[in-house]
Amino acid sequence: xxxxxxxxxxxxxxxxxxxxxxxxxxxxxxxxxxxxxxxxxxxxxxxxxxxxxxxxxxxxxxxxxxxxxxxxxxxxxxxxxxxxxxxxxxxxxxxxxxxxxxxxxxxxxxxxxxxxxxxxxxxxxxxxxxxxxxxxxxxxxxxxxxxxxxxxxxxxxxxxxxxxxxxxxxxxxxxxxxxxxxxxxxxxxxxxxxxxxxxxxxxxxxxxxxxxxxxxxxxxxxxxxxxxxxxxxxxxxxxxxxx
Numbered sequence: 001x002x003x004x005x006x007x008x009x010x011x012x013x014x015x016x017x018x019x020x021x022x023x024x025x026x027x028x029x030x031x032x033x034x035x036x037x038x039x040x041x042x043x044x045x046x047x048x049x050x051x052x053x054x055x056x057x058x059x060x061x062x063x064x065x066x067x068x069x070x071x072x073x074x075x076x077x078x079x080x081x082x083x084x085x086x087x088x089x090x091x092x093x094x095x096x097x098x099x100x101x102x103x104x105x106x107x108x109x110x111x112x113x114x115x116x117x118x119x120x121x122x123x124x125x126x127x128x129x130x131x132x133x134x135x136x137x138x139x140x141x142x143x144x145x146x147x148x149x150x151x152x153x154x155x156x157x158x159x160x161x162x163x164x165x166x167x168x169x170x171x172x173x174x175x176x177x178x179x180x181x182x183x184x185x186x187x188x189x190x191x192x193x194x195x196x197x198x199x200x201x202x203x204x205x206x207x208x209x210x211x212x213x214x215x216x217x218x219x220x221x222x223x224x225x226x227x228x229x230x231x232x233x234x235x236x237x238x239x240x241x242x243x
Contacts, residue, residue, distance in 0.1 A: 041079065050081065134201050144157060156200065173206065181216055213240075214239065
């Protein structure tokens, strides 16, 4: 099993799907034995869409969603954003909302972007940030396998989406660490039958984190051996020292 083989100290799961009778913390003994801290959803949120599992002790209770000043949907932000503070870093996990086919949910995405950027601008002032996410936005053509099919046409590749993503990185001085280490590589973390590969998932980190980065890799073998389990596959980030 991938989790046992990778054995990460912190595991982020996005696009979580809950069964009708399981709201939080599925009754999986092997997972509970491996991870002391298991954050599946904010209290009162039925369908949390991101989860964080950690062997390491946060120094504060988890936070969910955006502060009270937010203008986007409160329930959705709490289901899609988990913030854990460790000694040296703040760890942010998100499953960013998709703008939808025919841009029918674009306003939802724009409000999310507005609130999330403000949140991140506040977080990076306090301490360096590690942001793990399904970004649901592509910043550069190199990150899609068939730009002729999707660039400026499909959700995730629209100008307003990539402008918002790039503006967030610039405003918060965050670095797409996989692209930094693999500047010319064409690798992907998601595939669709008709739209080929996309690099939608990964880590963006504050610049002070970079000297601690040993590696970051896309685990293509997971897709090769477990292709039917998900249309996304994992990205691993290895740091020197603890969080």
